[in-house]
Amino acid sequence: MLQLSGVSYRYAGYSNEVLHDIDLRLDDGEIIGLVGPNEAGKSTLCLVASGLAPASIGGSLRGSLTLDGVPAAGLATHKLAERVVIGFQNPNTQRSGIAATVFEEIALGPMNLGLPVAETVERTRAAIARLRLDDLIRRDPQRLSGGQAQLVGIASLLAMQPRHVILDEPTAQLDPAGTRLVGEALRALATTGTSLLIAEHKTDLLDGLCSRIIAIDGGRIILDGPTATVFDDPRLAALGVEPPARARLVRALGNRGLEGSIVEDAIAGAAS
Ligand SMILES: Nc1ncnc2c1ncn2[C@@H]1O[C@H](COP(=O)(O)OP(=O)(O)OP(=O)(O)O)[C@@H](O)[C@H]1O
Numbered sequence: 001m002l003q004l005s006g007v008s009y010r011y012a013g014y015s016n017e018v019l020h021d022i023d024l025r026l027d028d029g030e031i032i033g034l035v036g037p038n039e040a041g042k043s044t045l046c047l048v049a050s051g052l053a054p055a056s057i058g059g060s061l062r063g064s065l066t067l068d069g070v071p072a073a074g075l076a077t078h079k080l081a082e083r084v085v086i087g088f089q090n091p092n093t094q095r096s097g098i099a100a101t102v103f104e105e106i107a108l109g110p111m112n113l114g115l116p117v118a119e120t121v122e123r124t125r126a127a128i129a130r131l132r133l134d135d136l137i138r139r140d141p142q143r144l145s146g147g148q149a150q151l152v153g154i155a156s157l158l159a160m161q162p163r164h165v166i167l168d169e170p171t172a173q174l175d176p177a178g179t180r181l182v183g184e185a186l187r188a189l190a191t192t193g194t195s196l197l198i199a200e201h202k203t204d205l206l207d208g209l210c211s212r213i214i215a216i217d218g219g220r221i222i223l224d225g226p227t228a229t230v231f232d233d234p235r236l237a238a239l240g241v242e243p244p245a246r247a248r249l250v251r252a253l254g255n256r257g258l259e260g261s262i263v264e265d266a267i268a269g270a271a272s
């Protein structure tokens, strides 16, 4: 379990806090979606939940982050990385810069965890298969398209099989097919007990993936509840967050006196 209790955070060199009194509990195997307008504090919350802020980037934090009951504040960086990993919106931020091929890039994560070579190779192959990257494995990781680089970044995280994963806009550069692929991979990861916090503007992706949604604005939690409840909440649009197509259709039908469950049934039928 990953838990933030009463967390407020201020960047180094700034006098104002950008997160205020955040309480968030992420259970094992749970996927929580994080939504909010630009500048709401989503990326900052990702940095804090991953322990990078303040440990690596500085700043000051009030409240606490605990990982499986252990306070993050007391953990060395490499111990922190064994428990929680973060994927950034810009895959270039994440790329090691030392791998000659995509295969090596993905293998670096499990290798750095000190795993035996056979297991490192097995996990790397599994992550490559999961994200259908077989055609790219010999390519130079620095010469990929934005979407390819984002998939490689996510494959690197999958190969580490972390207990907790924080993802900041993991599909920002992906087309619909790539976005679906990532969705399936993240769902499969959660079934192994990994917990995920995903900051995303694509609410359609979160709608099919998350059990809970947290909406933030101005560094504060505004809405927090089951996915359907938050996505059907009229206050969401006021935050500048577009609800998923399902919720918009149900509402549009309801406004015309029609039964919204028709949409739910149609979606269930299309998915089966
Ligand atoms: N490195 C930084 N130093 C100082 N302030 C920062 C830094 N990064 C972000 N901020 C500020 O913190 C606030 C929250 O920004 P953050 O990047 O967390 O928002 P966001 O919800 O991720 O936005 P977006 O949807 O645009 O990615 C903003 O006011 C921003 O200006």
Ligand SMILES: [Mg+2]
Pocket (backbone or CB within 6 Å): 042, 043, 044, 168
């Ligand atoms: Mg952001």
